[in-house]
Amino acid sequence: MKIVLCQPxxxxxxxxLKVLLTNLKALHFPLNDVVLLFASEEDEDxxxxxFRREFGVQAYTYKDRRTTRSYIPSIRPYLxxxxxxxxxxxxxxxxxxxxxxxxxxxxPVVPDDLSSNKWxxxxxxxxxxxxxxxxxxxxxxxxQGMNDxxxxxTNQLKAINAGMGGAQWFIKQxxxxxxxxxxxxxxxxxxxxxxxxxxxxxxxxxxxxxxxWTAEMxxxxxxxxxxxxxxxxxxxxxxxxxxxxxxxxxxxxxxHNSGVTEAMKDLFYKGAYLDKxxxxxxxxxxxxxxxxxxxxxxxxxxK
Numbered sequence: 001m002k003i004v005l006c007q008p009x010x011x012x013x014x015x016x017l018k019v020l021l022t023n024l025k026a027l028h029f030p031l032n033d034v035v036l037l038f039a040s041e042e043d044e045d046x047x048x049x050x051f052r053r054e055f056g057v058q059a060y061t062y063k064d065r066r067t068t069r070s071y072i073p074s075i076r077p078y079l080x081x082x083x084x085x086x087x088x089x090x091x092x093x094x095x096x097x098x099x100x101x102x103x104x105x106x107x108p109v110v111p112d113d114l115s116s117n118k119w120x121x122x123x124x125x126x127x128x129x130x131x132x133x134x135x136x137x138x139x140x141x142x143x144q145g146m147n148d149x150x151x152x153x154t155n156q157l158k159a160i161n162a163g164m165g166g167a168q169w170f171i172k173q174x175x176x177x178x179x180x181x182x183x184x185x186x187x188x189x190x191x192x193x194x195x196x197x198x199x200x201x202x203x204x205x206x207x208x209x210x211x212x213w214t215a216e217m218x219x220x221x222x223x224x225x226x227x228x229x230x231x232x233x234x235x236x237x238x239x240x241x242x243x244x245x246x247x248x249x250x251x252x253x254x255x256h257n258s259g260v261t262e263a264m265k266d267l268f269y270k271g272a273y274l275d276k277x278x279x280x281x282x283x284x285x286x287x288x289x290x291x292x293x294x295x296x297x298x299x300x301x302x303k
Contacts, residue, residue, distance in 0.1 A: 001033065001094045001095065001096055001110055002033045002034070002035050002058075002093055002094070002095050002096070003024070003029070003033065003034045003035065003095070003096045003097075003098065004035045004037065004080075004083075004095050004096070004097050004098075005017065005020075005034070005035070005036055005037065005097075005098060005099070005100050006037045006039075006075065006076040006079040006080060007036075007037070007038060007039070007075070007076075007079075007100055008038065008039045008040075008064070008075055009038040009039065009040045009044065009046070009047040009048075009061065010274075010275075011274070011275050011276065011277065012270070012273060012274045012275070013100050014047060014050075014277075015273065015277040015278065015279070016100040016101050016257075016270075017036065017051065017100050018277075018302050019103070019295075019298050019299055019302055020100060020101075020102060020103065021034065021051070021055045021057065022298070022301055022302045022303075023103050023104055023298055023301075024104065025055075026301070027104055027106070027107055029104075029107060031055050031056045031057050032056055032057065032058065033058075034055075034057040034058065035057070035058045035059075035060075035083070035095075036048065036051055036057055036058070036059040036060070037059075037060055037062065037079040037080070037082070037083050038059065038060070038061045038062070038079075039061075039062055039063075039064040039075050039078065039079055040061050040062070040063060040064060041063075041064060042063070044061065045061045047059070047061065048060055048061045060083060062078075062079060062082040062083075064078075066078055066183075067187070068187060070187075070190070070191075071186065071187050071190040071191075071215060071216070073186065073213070073215070073216040074183055074186050074187050074190075074216060076216060077179045077180075077182040077183035077186060077216065077219070077220075078179075078183045080174070080176075080179035080182075080183075081176055081179040081180045081182075081183055084174060084175065084176035084179060085176040085180075091173060091174065091175055091176065092173055093172075093173070094110065094114065094170070094171070094172045094173075095169075095170075095171045095172075095174065096108070096110075096168070096169070096170055096171075097168065097169040097170075097171055098168050098169075098254075099167075099256070101256065101257040101258060101270065102168070102239070102254055102255060102256050102257065103254070103255040103257070103294065103295060103298050104253060104254055104255075105249060105250070105252065105253050105254070105255065106253045107253070108168075108170075108234075108236035108237055108253050108254065109236055110170055111170060111232075111234060111236070114170050114172045115172055115173075116172050116173035116229075117228060117229050117230060118172075118229070118230045118232060119169060119170060119171050119172065119224070119229055119230070119231055119232070120169065120170040120231070120232050120233070120234045120236070120237065121163070121165035121166055121167065121168065121169045121170075121231055121232070121233060121234070121237060122165050122166065122167040122168045122169075122233070122234075122237040122238055122239055122254070123165050123233045123235075123238060124165045124166040124167050124217070125162075125164060125165055125233065127211065127214060128164055128165060128166045128214060128217045128218060128221060129161050129162075129164040129165070129221075130143070130154075130157040130158060130160075130161040130164055131161055133146070133210060133218070136200075136208060136209060136210040137199065137206055137207075137208055137209060137210075138196075138199040139210075141199070142193075142196075142199065142200070142210055143157070145192055145196075146189060146192070146218065146222060147222075149185055149188045149189060149192060150181075150185050150219070150222040150223060150225075150226055151226060152222055152223075152225045152226050156225040156226075157222070157225055159225070160221070160224060160225055160230060160231055162233070163230060163231035163232045163233055164221040164224075164231055165221075165231060165233045166214075166217040166220060166221065167217075167237070167239065167256065168237040168239065168254060169220075169237070170234070170236075170237070175227075178223060178227050178229075181223050181226070181227075182216070182219045182220055182223050183219075185219040185222065185223060186215045186216040186218070186219035186220075187215075189215040189216075189218055189219055189222075190212060190215040190216075193210065193212035193215060194212065200212050236253065237253075237254060238251075238252045238253070238254065239252050239253075239254040239255060239256045240252045240254070240255050240256070240291050241255075241256055241258060241259040241291065242255075242256070242257050242258060242259050242260045242267060242268065242290070242291055242292040242295065243259040243260060243264070243267065243290065243291070243292070244290070244291040245289060245290060245291065246288070246289050246290055246291050246293060246294065248291050249291050249294050255291060255294055255295065257270060257292075257295045260292060265285065266285060266286065266287040266290070267286060267287060267290055267292040268283060268286050268292045268293075268295055268296050268299075278299055279299060279302055283296045283299065283300075
């Protein structure tokens with residue numbers, strides 16, 4: 001199994017990857033099975049060279065030729081598409097797909113029945129499933145608009161609804177064509193959501209309105225329906241959040257360093273480190289009773 005991470009070549013992702021790779025090394029995961037995919041404004045391979053040299057990972061840089069950059073998360077399916085397009089052998093592999101801002105308490109176990117038409121994910125049904133979207137204000141209308149873009153039917157979505165999670169994925173034999181369509185559709189979803197601001201949460205006025213930042217996550221699961229792949233939620237990929245109490249760390253194998261806002265003064269706020277590293281920062285203010293403190297400990301382990 002290979003672990004794949006997709007991100008732009010900017011400082012925030014560099015330090016997050018250093019934290020994660022240090023964590024994976026401590027868990028004895030073979031770092032040569034980690035694949036880092038970077039997007040760069042230029043044909044600059046500096047980040048990839050750094051991580052190949054310092055951690056022994058596989059790392060590749062692709063010039064950012066996206067048709068639009070207005071929706072930032074589209075970089076992830078774009079990079080998958082570029083990476084798989086280069087080699088049919090890469091389409092035969094098994095992958096664990098995660099974001100750079102995670103930690104592993106323990107490595108998750110690959111399900112025995114993972115296959116090219118059965119993938120596993122974390123439980124994000126509360127914001128990525130068909131049931132969630134349909135239950136929003138104007139839900140039926142929005143679902144139909146999304147279906148028209150992705151070329152799927154509501155019945156196809158209902159058939160996979162129980163597994164329409166996200167965040168972390170076990171993936172077997174993914175194709176470049178799948179990720180190419182996810183890339184194009186996530187941009188189309190986002191543009192569609194932006195075109196109906198009074199029917200989503202885009203204007204922050206509609207109570208319970210559909211959150212539009214998850215367009216890329218929707219595109220992944222809508223396209224599972226299109227490609228005939230069954231998603232299944234597994235506890236192996238469940239995760240704790242930074243804002244959780246620290247005992248949540250022991251309940252999940254994965255920690256996601258997300259959910260903290262600038263106003264939460266007693267937690268580690270990654271937004272303060274978009275253009276600098278946190279390794280020499282004074283983080284003594286972070287509450288030791290919150291899961292966020294586990295990330296502080298991981299930061300302190302980076303040499």
